[in-house]
Amino acid sequence: MLHVAGVSGLTIIDQLPMLTIVVPMLAAPLCVLFGNRHIAWLLAFLASVFSFLFATHMLLQVMDGDVLSYHMGGWEPPLGIEYRIDAANAFMLFLISGISTIVLPYARRSVAHEIKKVSHTLFYCCYLLCFTGLLGVVATGDAFNIFVFLEISSLSTYVLIAMGAERDRRALTSAYDYLILGTIGATFFVIGIGFLYMATGTLNLADLSVRMANMEGNRTIQAAFAFIIVGMGLKAAIYPLHLWLPGAYTYAPSVVTTFLAATATKAAIYVLMRFMFSVYQPDFVFELHTLTWIIMPLAILAIFAASLIAIFQTDLKRLLAYSSVAQIGYMMLGIGLASKSSLSATIVHLFNHGITKAVLFMVVGAYVMRAGSSFANNLNGLGKQLPWTSAAFVIGGLSLIGVPGTAGFISKWMLIQSVLEADLWWLAIMLVISSLLAVIYIWKTVEVLYLKEPDVSTLAMKEVPLSMLLPIWILAIACIYFGLNTEWTLSMADVAAEGLLNGGGK
Amino acid sequence: METLTAIIAAMAIPMIAFISNLMHGDERPNLRDGITFIAALATFGCVLTVLMNEGSVIGSTHTIFTVISGLDVAFHVEPLGLLFALIASGLWVVVHMYAIGYMRGNKEKNHARFYAAFCLSISATIGIAFSANMFSLFLFYEILTIATYPLVAHKGTEEAKQGARVYVGTLLGTSIGFQLIAIIWTYTVAGTLDFTQGGILQGKVSPMLAMVLLGFFAFGIGKAALMPFHKWLPSAMVAPTPVSALLHAVAVVKAGVFTMLKVGVYIFGIDFLAETKASEWLMWLAAFSILAASLVAMTKDNLKARLAYSTVSQLSYITLGMALATSMGVIGGGLHIAMHAFGKITLFMCAGAIYVATHKTEIKQMTGLGRVMPFTYGAFFIGALSIIGLPPLGGSWSKWQLMVASADTGHLIMIGVLMLSSLLNVAYLLPIVAKGFFLTDEKNNAESGIREAPFWCVVPPVFTAIGCIALFIYAGDIQEFLMPLVEVK
Numbered sequence: 001m002l003h004v005a006g007v008s009g010l011t012i013i014d015q016l017p018m019l020t021i022v023v024p025m026l027a028a029p030l031c032v033l034f035g036n037r038h039i040a041w042l043l044a045f046l047a048s049v050f051s052f053l054f055a056t057h058m059l060l061q062v063m064d065g066d067v068l069s070y071h072m073g074g075w076e077p078p079l080g081i082e083y084r085i086d087a088a089n090a091f092m093l094f095l096i097s098g099i100s101t102i103v104l105p106y107a108r109r110s111v112a113h114e115i116k117k118v119s120h121t122l123f124y125c126c127y128l129l130c131f132t133g134l135l136g137v138v139a140t141g142d143a144f145n146i147f148v149f150l151e152i153s154s155l156s157t158y159v160l161i162a163m164g165a166e167r168d169r170r171a172l173t174s175a176y177d178y179l180i181l182g183t184i185g186a187t188f189f190v191i192g193i194g195f196l197y198m199a200t201g202t203l204n205l206a207d208l209s210v211r212m213a214n215m216e217g218n219r220t221i222q223a224a225f226a227f228i229i230v231g232m233g234l235k236a237a238i239y240p241l242h243l244w245l246p247g248a249y250t251y252a253p254s255v256v257t258t259f260l261a262a263t264a265t266k267a268a269i270y271v272l273m274r275f276m277f278s279v280y281q282p283d284f285v286f287e288l289h290t291l292t293w294i295i296m297p298l299a300i301l302a303i304f305a306a307s308l309i310a311i312f313q314t315d316l317k318r319l320l321a322y323s324s325v326a327q328i329g330y331m332m333l334g335i336g337l338a339s340k341s342s343l344s345a346t347i348v349h350l351f352n353h354g355i356t357k358a359v360l361f362m363v364v365g366a367y368v369m370r371a372g373s374s375f376a377n378n379l380n381g382l383g384k385q386l387p388w389t390s391a392a393f394v395i396g397g398l399s400l401i402g403v404p405g406t407a408g409f410i411s412k413w414m415l416i417q418s419v420l421e422a423d424l425w426w427l428a429i430m431l432v433i434s435s436l437l438a439v440i441y442i443w444k445t446v447e448v449l450y451l452k453e454p455d456v457s458t459l460a461m462k463e464v465p466l467s468m469l470l471p472i473w474i475l476a477i478a479c480i481y482f483g484l485n486t487e488w489t490l491s492m493a494d495v496a497a498e499g500l501l502n503g504g505g506k
Numbered sequence: 507m508e509t510l511t512a513i514i515a516a517m518a519i520p521m522i523a524f525i526s527n528l529m530h531g532d533e534r535p536n537l538r539d540g541i542t543f544i545a546a547l548a549t550f551g552c553v554l555t556v557l558m559n560e561g562s563v564i565g566s567t568h569t570i571f572t573v574i575s576g577l578d579v580a581f582h583v584e585p586l587g588l589l590f591a592l593i594a595s596g597l598w599v600v601v602h603m604y605a606i607g608y609m610r611g612n613k614e615k616n617h618a619r620f621y622a623a624f625c626l627s628i629s630a631t632i633g634i635a636f637s638a639n640m641f642s643l644f645l646f647y648e649i650l651t652i653a654t655y656p657l658v659a660h661k662g663t664e665e666a667k668q669g670a671r672v673y674v675g676t677l678l679g680t681s682i683g684f685q686l687i688a689i690i691w692t693y694t695v696a697g698t699l700d701f702t703q704g705g706i707l708q709g710k711v712s713p714m715l716a717m718v719l720l721g722f723f724a725f726g727i728g729k730a731a732l733m734p735f736h737k738w739l740p741s742a743m744v745a746p747t748p749v750s751a752l753l754h755a756v757a758v759v760k761a762g763v764f765t766m767l768k769v770g771v772y773i774f775g776i777d778f779l780a781e782t783k784a785s786e787w788l789m790w791l792a793a794f795s796i797l798a799a800s801l802v803a804m805t806k807d808n809l810k811a812r813l814a815y816s817t818v819s820q821l822s823y824i825t826l827g828m829a830l831a832t833s834m835g836v837i838g839g840g841l842h843i844a845m846h847a848f849g850k851i852t853l854f855m856c857a858g859a860i861y862v863a864t865h866k867t868e869i870k871q872m873t874g875l876g877r878v879m880p881f882t883y884g885a886f887f888i889g890a891l892s893i894i895g896l897p898p899l900g901g902s903w904s905k906w907q908l909m910v911a912s913a914d915t916g917h918l919i920m921i922g923v924l925m926l927s928s929l930l931n932v933a934y935l936l937p938i939v940a941k942g943f944f945l946t947d948e949k950n951n952a953e954s955g956i957r958e959a960p961f962w963c964v965v966p967p968v969f970t971a972i973g974c975i976a977l978f979i980y981a982g983d984i985q986e987f988l989m990p991l992v993e994v995k
Contacts, residue, residue: 432687
């Protein structure tokens with residue numbers, strides 16, 4: 001069922017698709033205007049709570065496959081900008097705003113530790129802009145609007161990463177790297193959209209898909225596809241377009257790393273799926289252009305190469321960053337298989353990996369706060385000094401490996417099932433073996449935490465404050481909960497996958 | 507108590523003890539260890555309740571919750587699992603007493619962490635024993651691996667860390683690399699993972715594929731220490747002896763062979779295995795494991811290492827029992843779980859007692875110790891005889907059954923393997939006893955102040971040694987108890 005609303009919508013409920021994005025957007029300048037770092041934090045937190053509540057409400061509305069269509073300013077699509085919420089993007093909105101709501105209470109202390117006090121208001125302002133951008137990219141149903149929000153989130157991300165310079169000057173070069181690559185990505189993306197507009201005369205995603213139905217032979221459309229995939233692929237850090245990611249994740253402030261790792265690449269992958277399955281038709285993408293044979297080998301390469309590199313990292317943040325590249329490989333594999341079950345496996349993995357990585361990066365942030373760095377040789381014996389934090393790391397690590405009883409197992413199981421459905425035996429075996437690489441790098445870290453003799457400086461360290469511990473544990477418990485009770489995540493992912501394949505629930 | 511309640515209680519009580527251990531830390535050790543002891547008794551009581559309620563039947567399945575449709579966490583009661591749970595929880599009581607004596611007598615550190623991990627392992631073991639499908643079993647199997655890791659690495663020395671690395675690497679590696687594939691494969695072809703009498707694969711896979719699938723299972727169950735994935739077991743011997751005693755002679759390794767039997771009986775089905783001859787190669791491999799590990803054991807001078815290789819060899823008896831694909835073999839394998847548990851735990855506890863009393867680990871240093879430690883050496887002697895399989899000790903019956911099974915299936919050569927293995931057992935176990943009693947050291951042991959180990963280190967092995975004798979008498983009852991396993995409905 002299609003629910004339509006615009007500014008003329010009578011109740012506040014009808015305005016939710018817009019409010020979810022506008023609330024954090026307006027809160028951002030307020031942070032700077034008030035100029036007080038405590039108020040800035042509070043504004044950020046409240047904005048993110050509101051977005052989360054709105055997103056949850058919308059998710060409940062679209063869970064059965066309904067679609068919410070919101071017309072910006074009352075202009076009818078395809079001329080006006082349409083926000084189109086179906087199960088797939090409602091799920092993403094829920095993930096992004098949920099992670100933000102959990103990360104912000106944690107951020108208070110972590111930011112206070114890692115960033116100069118005078119920059120706090122600016123930090124929360126940029127954070128909110130980045131948050132707005134990611135929500136916007138996901139919510140909107142207009143191709144050019146995606147570009148606009150993408151730039152909002154990217155520009156603020158560059159600033160956020162550079163703020164890590166307080167701790168390590170290399171944050172500046174990492175931010176610069178990302179600036180260059182991110183701009184190339186965005187440019188490619190906008191060129192792609194330009195081509196699409198040239199060929200069809202519309203920017204509305206749903207309308208695009210209708211008008212492109214019989215234009216498969218059109219060169220412009222084909223070129224547009226290539227530009228869009230490469231452009232978004234850069235933002236999603238698809239192997240081998242991932243080069244900006246390890247540096248950015250390693251040197252950004254811990255809160256930023258947590259937030260980006262759990263949401264930013266996920267939003268980009270969502271946009272990729274939207275274009276591959278809703279705007280372009282799957283048979284165009286996969287049969288005519290045999291994209292399967294480009295995406296799948298790269299995905300497998302990502303899984304193995306990035307995991308292998310992760311094993312040899314001594315900086316915990318960089319290790320987890322490479323692990324993220326590998327995990328994106330799993331998601332791309334699900335996309336490459338292009339079946340309903342593989343797509344829903346990817347969506348489940350987006351969510352499960354989001355919470356898993358958030359736990360791990362938050363724990364590393366806690367270590368940075370106490371030990372001063374995330375280098376493995378500064379973390380000797382921390383398991384005993386920070387027992388709760390370290391226990392959460394073990395849970396997150398197990399979920400990353402995919403041990404049964406954790407969220408990570410569910411997504412891997414779903415993915416392997418869909419691989420078997422496609423009769424790719426060898427691939428299933430490779431996937432299982434790839435988890436063993438994760439065992440190595442997680443176990444390496446666990447040994448450092450629990451078995452190395454603590455250094456003299458370590459002995460004085462205390463557990464991190466409750467405001468950091470609580471968010472860590474909420475997500476750690478979520479890692480186990482969603483590993484045991486999958487009713488909600490799996491049914492959600494199924495509806496979302498179906499919605500994507502049906503071109504956004506027409 | 508309802509059966510299901512009792513099963514859940516048997517898993518929950520060790521968890522309570524786990525939390526209690528963590529909360530008490532290393533303050534008030536008597537209270538902490540007392541609570542754990544009561545928990546051990548209560549756990550055993552719960553398992554006994556299950557026995558009273560159900561007796562020797564294959565009970566109905568209780569689903570706790572569904573993870574993905576078709577993947578349930580579910581429990582059921584069947585004779586083999588019940589036997590395993592009884593042994594594990596019963597011997598926990600004994601080993602806990604022993605552990606208190608050993609850990610204090612030996613001045614080990616981090617007691618609370620040690621007992622906590624112990625409790626968690628027991629809880630997981632009970633979970634394995636009552637699992638009603640392969641997924642639940644796999645879940646608890648993995649928990650057991652992770653829970654025992656801190657125990658193996660307990661000493662925190664470089665050697666302990668290296669041992670623990672091999673331990674967890676092999677067990678997680680094989681279980682994810684092979685067993686998980688086998689489980690997913692089974693699920694794909696059979697559409698279910700429930701343990702069903704007669705198996706779930708009958709007619710679903712060709713004989714050739716059944717052979718490959720069995721291979722994934724057999725190597726995936728790393729805890730069964732089938733060669734060439736046996737290295738973790740000697741590596742794990744760096745753990746304190748109570749861990750070696752309960753976990754690496756009873757809970758962990760038996761969880762392995764128990765899973766092996768479960769897969770043979772309830773996933774493949776004995777008849778299906780016999781028809782397709784899918785397990786024939788496994789039989790040969792098990793026979794090789796039996797002999798090769800015994801030969802390696804002879805070369806080891808470190809007592810615990812020798813016992814570890816002996817365990818590798820004895821575990822393959824049980825795998826052999828399954829691979830023979832006949833009901834007698836399965837019964838023999840099931841019996842051997844009980845017999846070997848009692849025999850080997852006695853030997854390990856004696857090894858630990860010797861270590862506590864003398865700090866000696868190498869066999870060549872142990873001359874003449876029997877004269878000053880008569881109870882320890884007496885218990886060791888009985889345990890050794892049971893492992894060798896001589897009457898009037900429990901070990902003789904399981905070996906007998908396995909030989910009968912070999913004769914039944916026409917694999918006469920397996921009888922030869924089993925007999926040869928017994929001789930090898932004699933060759934590597936009895937010299938230890940003989941040296942202890944009949945040789946004298948240049949330095950007089952009594953003069954150097956070596957006395958019998960502390961009370962709590964001696965009573966438990968004596969108790970289990972008596973158990974070995976009792977099992978000889980009651981073997982018939984256990985066999986009767988296991989019969990529903992192979993009865994065709």
